[in-house]
Amino acid sequence: MLPIPATVQLPETARHYAAHAKAENTRRAYASDWQHFCDWCNAHHRNPLPATPETVAEYLAELASTGKRASTITRRASTIATAHRAAGHRSPTESELVRTTLQGIRRTLGTAPAQKAPLRLDDLRAYVLQLGDSLRDKRDKALLLLGYAGAFRRGELVALNVDDLHFTSQGVRITIRRSKTDQEAQGMVKAIPYGKNRATCPVRALQDWLTSARITGGAVFRNVNRWGQVGERITDRSVALVVKRACQTLGLPEHLFGAHSLRAGLVTDAYAHDVPEAVIQQQSGHKSVPVLRRYRREADLFKTNVLNALPL
Numbered sequence: 001m002l003p004i005p006a007t008v009q010l011p012e013t014a015r016h017y018a019a020h021a022k023a024e025n026t027r028r029a030y031a032s033d034w035q036h037f038c039d040w041c042n043a044h045h046r047n048p049l050p051a052t053p054e055t056v057a058e059y060l061a062e063l064a065s066t067g068k069r070a071s072t073i074t075r076r077a078s079t080i081a082t083a084h085r086a087a088g089h090r091s092p093t094e095s096e097l098v099r100t101t102l103q104g105i106r107r108t109l110g111t112a113p114a115q116k117a118p119l120r121l122d123d124l125r126a127y128v129l130q131l132g133d134s135l136r137d138k139r140d141k142a143l144l145l146l147g148y149a150g151a152f153r154r155g156e157l158v159a160l161n162v163d164d165l166h167f168t169s170q171g172v173r174i175t176i177r178r179s180k181t182d183q184e185a186q187g188m189v190k191a192i193p194y195g196k197n198r199a200t201c202p203v204r205a206l207q208d209w210l211t212s213a214r215i216t217g218g219a220v221f222r223n224v225n226r227w228g229q230v231g232e233r234i235t236d237r238s239v240a241l242v243v244k245r246a247c248q249t250l251g252l253p254e255h256l257f258g259a260h261s262l263r264a265g266l267v268t269d270a271y272a273h274d275v276p277e278a279v280i281q282q283q284s285g286h287k288s289v290p291v292l293r294r295y296r297r298e299a300d301l302f303k304t305n306v307l308n309a310l311p312l
Helices: 012-019 024-043 055-063 070-086 096-109 122-128 135-149 154-159 202-210 237-249 258-270 275-286 296-303
Strands: 163-166 171-176 188-193 220-222 230-233
Touching: 024 055, 024 070, 055 070, 070 096, 122 135, 122 237, 122 258, 135 154, 135 202, 135 220, 135 237, 135 258, 154 188, 154 237, 163 202, 171 202, 188 202, 237 258, 258 275, 258 296
Parallel strands: none
Antiparallel strands: 163 171, 171 188, 220 230
């Protein structure tokens, strides 16, 4: 829930909708951030609401000194601001002291995003081709191939239900009912055609998993225990673990890879194969072209390198 203090008098219905103005993951992060700030204030005998600029500046500086990333510290400041505005107070983050403190933290720590490395197609194919016929292997194969082919975010993969799938003679149409950049649930449809290679076709892998696991409704991707029994819907963390297991098998540095590596892999490979940017964006669902182009830089590191023209 967003940090709307209990002391703020709101009708129950208004409090409910205000609390759902952000995505669930964002609400959890904000609630955790606000609790951390309150705990810090209690330990230092400070008032969290309303907090003084000096209190907030000292709190943010301590976060920086304990190794928190600049992005995390910025989010904590945003949480504090949201809580104060919700309670009818002016946010201490608007003060010159807090703003300059944040600026100094960003300059010192840097603001480059910690992106996961892309899982490229050659590596992905090499891994899925060595998977066996167990239910877990079939699930992992479908998850990896579909996640890559659709440039899915992990939350989108986890949320998929059988009702979101529509198989056709050309492949499968997948309805994404809500995503990170679609907080109002307008939805979008992604098309995954049948692959050229049957052994690495995401559509056939998906069909094989659903049939073998006898899944006819509800969650598409589910846990499989050591005895091959199918359980409940997987979590966001499950997707990352499947990717890391693949990297470990391939001898790749698994700490560089995660759930986002599937999405990054598709976009990077598409740029490397000169797929038009608009076509890539249609599949990935990126709202921001500058964000999308980060992956082009990865794809072009060797392809458009100045050393290619020199007799070195």
